[in-house]
Amino acid sequence: MRLRLNSTVLRVRNSGDPGSAREVEVTYVRAGKAYTVRGAGCVLACWNMMIPYLCPELPPPQRAALHSLVKAPLVYTSVALRNWESFRALGVYRVYAPGSYHSGLSLNPRVDIGGYRSPLNPAEPALLWMERTPCRPGLTEYEQNKAGRAELLATPFATFERNIREQLARMLGAGGFDPARDVEAITVNRWPHGYAPEYNSLFDPVVPEAQRPHVIGRARYGRITIANSDSGAAAYTDSAIDQASRAVGELLRT
Numbered sequence: 031m032r033l034r035l036n037s038t039v040l041r042v043r044n045s046g047d048p049g050s051a052r053e054v055e056v057t058y059v060r061a062g063k064a065y066t067v068r069g070a071g072c073v074l075a076c077w078n079m080m081i082p083y084l085c086p087e088l089p090p091p092q093r094a095a096l097h098s099l100v101k102a103p104l105v106y107t108s109v110a111l112r113n114w115e116s117f118r119a120l121g122v123y124r125v126y127a128p129g130s131y132h133s134g135l136s137l138n139p140r141v142d143i144g145g146y147r148s149p150l151n152p153a154e155p156a157l158l159w160m161e162r163t164p165c166r167p168g169l170t171e172y173e174q175n176k177a178g179r180a181e182l183l184a185t186p187f188a189t190f191e192r193n194i195r196e197q198l199a200r201m202l203g204a205g206g207f208d209p210a211r212d213v214e215a216i217t218v219n220r221w222p223h224g225y226a227p228e229y230n231s232l233f234d235p236v237v238p239e240a241q242r243p244h245v246i247g248r249a250r251y252g253r254i255t256i257a258n259s260d261s262g263a264a265a266y267t268d269s270a271i272d273q274a275s276r277a278v279g280e281l282l283r284t
Contacts, residue, residue, distance in 0.1 A: 040084070051252045073278060105132075107194060107219070110157055111213065118205075135160040190218045259273065
């Protein structure tokens with residue numbers, strides 16, 4: 031096996047007619063220079079929405095299906111707290127807040143590994159996890175995802191910090207929480223292209239699975255197969271593994 035690190039693929043195509051091709055050609059760039067390699071097959075396990083740009087020869091219905099797989103934007107925020115006395119005072123460790131800037135928060139789960147032990151004394155420092163899914167109510171799911179991604183990319187850290195401190199003050203203030211005193215650090219992890227799209231009966235047409243975009247989009251094209259969790263319409267590791275197995279199997283069967 032050869033791993034080519036820091037290599038961005040620009041083009042993937044079958045060597046000849048897809049129905050009879052025995053090789054695939056991959057062009058990539060590394061350190062400003064383009065290279066082309068050939069192989070017996072190729073699995074595109076990248077973000078499915080980008081595949082039509084890498085392989086523009088795909089049939090139009092397949093390109094359209096791949097373009098429609100809009101990932102959901104997501105934010106995971108970590109807040110380092112001086113202590114978690116306010117949680118003990120309020121008798122909570124997790125809070126759901128629909129409609130708030132972050133829709134939920136919780137103290138990090140207890141994790142004891144090797145010699146490390148999670149803090150059990152409320153007077154000790156702790157980490158707080160917060161979640162935000164930017165969207166725009168009133169639009170379809172995928173249009174909300176696009177609007178949320180644009181918002182996420184344009185939002186400065188100062189906006190996140192202000193909203194985090196204000197939200198924690200409202201939620202935990204009755205327990206003695208003071209954001210100016212008790213917040214030690216904030217880390218905002220933004221995923222503009224977060225979770226793979228999943229079937230949603232509120233927005234997606236009720237059709238047989240074979241007619242759904244992720245199935246149409248993952249169709250084999252000559253010596254090129256397609257994987258990634260996007261191809262399974264589920265944003266989880268098991269989906270990515272299942273789709274990788276399927277894509278490799280399609281190549282090995284020929």
